[in-house]
Amino acid sequence: MILRSCLLxxxxxxxxxxxxxxxxxxxxxxxxxxxxxxxxxxxxxxSRLERDGIMMTLDRLGENVSSLPxxxxxxxxxxxxxxxxxxxGSNATVSIKLTQFGLDLSADACRANVWRLxxxxxxxxxxxxxxxxxxxxxxxxxxxxxxxxxxxxxxxxAIQAYLRRSGRDVERMCDAGIPVxxxxxxxxxxxxxxxxxxxxxxxxYVHLMKVLLERGAYPALATHDEKIIAEAKRFARDxxxxxxxxxxxxxxxxxxxxxxxxxxxxxxLRLYVPYGQAWYPYFxxxxxxxxxxxxxxxxxxxxx
Ligand SMILES: Cc1cc2nc3c(=O)[nH]c(=O)nc-3n(C[C@H](O)[C@H](O)[C@H](O)COP(=O)(O)OP(=O)(O)OC[C@H]3O[C@@H](n4cnc5c(N)ncnc54)[C@H](O)[C@@H]3O)c2cc1C
Numbered sequence: 625m626i627l628r629s630c631l632l633x634x635x636x637x638x639x640x641x642x643x644x645x646x647x648x649x650x651x652x653x654x655x656x657x658x659x660x661x662x663x664x665x666x667x668x669x670x671s672r673l674e675r676d677g678i679m680m681t682l683d684r685l686g687e688n689v690s691s692l693p694x695x696x697x698x699x700x701x702x703x704x705x706x707x708x709x710x711x712x713g714s715n716a717t718v719s720i721k722l723t724q725f726g727l728d729l730s731a732d733a734c735r736a737n738v739w740r741l742x743x744x745x746x747x748x749x750x751x752x753x754x755x756x757x758x759x760x761x762x763x764x765x766x767x768x769x770x771x772x773x774x775x776x777x778x779x780x781x782a783i784q785a786y787l788r789r790s791g792r793d794v795e796r797m798c799d800a801g802i803p804v805x806x807x808x809x810x811x812x813x814x815x816x817x818x819x820x821x822x823x824x825x826x827x828x829y830v831h832l833m834k835v836l837l838e839r840g841a842y843p844a845l846a847t848h849d850e851k852i853i854a855e856a857k858r859f860a861r862d863x864x865x866x867x868x869x870x871x872x873x874x875x876x877x878x879x880x881x882x883x884x885x886x887x888x889x890x891x892x893l894r895l896y897v898p899y900g901q902a903w904y905p906y907f908x909x910x911x912x913x914x915x916x917x918x919x920x921x922x923x924x925x926x927x928x
Pocket of ligand 1: 754755756757782784805807808809810811846847848849850873874875878895896909910911913914917
């Protein structure tokens with residue numbers, strides 16, 4: 625728990641981020657979790673996955689940008705990604721973070737950027753997935769999601785099971801018919817906002833998962849937790865919910881051993897595939913989720 629908090633704290637340190645993202649020592653180690661620095665790297669991963677019956681959502685890495693030109697560049701990068709996916713005939717979605725589109729700097733500019741992307745996605749018949757960041761952003765994210773859903777109907781939003789408020793948010797999404805990606809949550813949150821014990825988070829996940837499977841609009845269950853995945857399959861079978869009425873989602877590089885099994889069993893699986901140069905915060909969250917990942921990194925650095 626302490627190690628996890630330290631790593632999540634370090635994930636927010638800008639000077640360390642600058643050093644790590646330009647260090648040739650660490651870069652090769654990110655390859656397990658990140659497709660590569662360019663869109664082409666991610667598209668190559670996507671076409672391999674699609675050959676195996678696995679779908680993809682593309683994440684152009686970047687968050688908490690510090691200038692509006694950077695936010696616009698993120699939007700442009702995603703528009704390019706949508707167009708390339710369309711040319712390839714891929715069924716991938718794209719996943720975005722609102723702080724990458726300027727939410728820290730100007731709510732209006734962020735909204736204009738996301739609107740532009742959603743408009744282009746709608747023109748191409750594609751879905752945008754909106755990641756959920758730390759709890760201070762939840763209300764602003766959901767407000768924009770409601771507007772996007774009403775105007776374009778092509779958006780899915782991540783809801784975090786560790787947040788105490790998420791039961792209400794899931795109900796609101798079900799009532800509005802907005803698709804949800806349910807995840808456990810990856811940020812450092814105070815006890816007032818989030819369950820701290822893994823057992824409580826897991827219990828809430830299973831509860832929200834069942835609500836979404838019964839009432840949600842094409843929910844996505846984003847987890848690598850084998851017990852929860854087994855429970856989802858059992859619940860769906862018992863309630864006669866068709867395997868194509870929902871999808872599982874996993875992060876690229878975490879459970880390669882399990883990935884092909886889903887398609888073989890007739891379930892849908894989408895992998896979240898990140899690419900780009902701004903990998904540090906994403907990478908640190910993956911380390912924080914599993915201390916063994918940190919040991920691997922330290923051993924490599926010690927070898928020089
Ligand atoms: C598709 C997808 C999208 C996501 N989007 C968001 C989002 O928008 N906002 C957000 O806050 N979080 C997001 N997350 C991250 C999520 O909140 C969790 O932090 C992460 O998925 C780990 O939780 P878990 O459900 O896998 O369960 P855990 O209980 O953490 O892990 C279960 C098992 O999975 C394996 N595992 C999990 N993580 C790792 C890892 N990093 N390295 C190696 N093995 C691991 C281990 O075997 C572990 O025992 C997303 C996750 C996925 C899969």
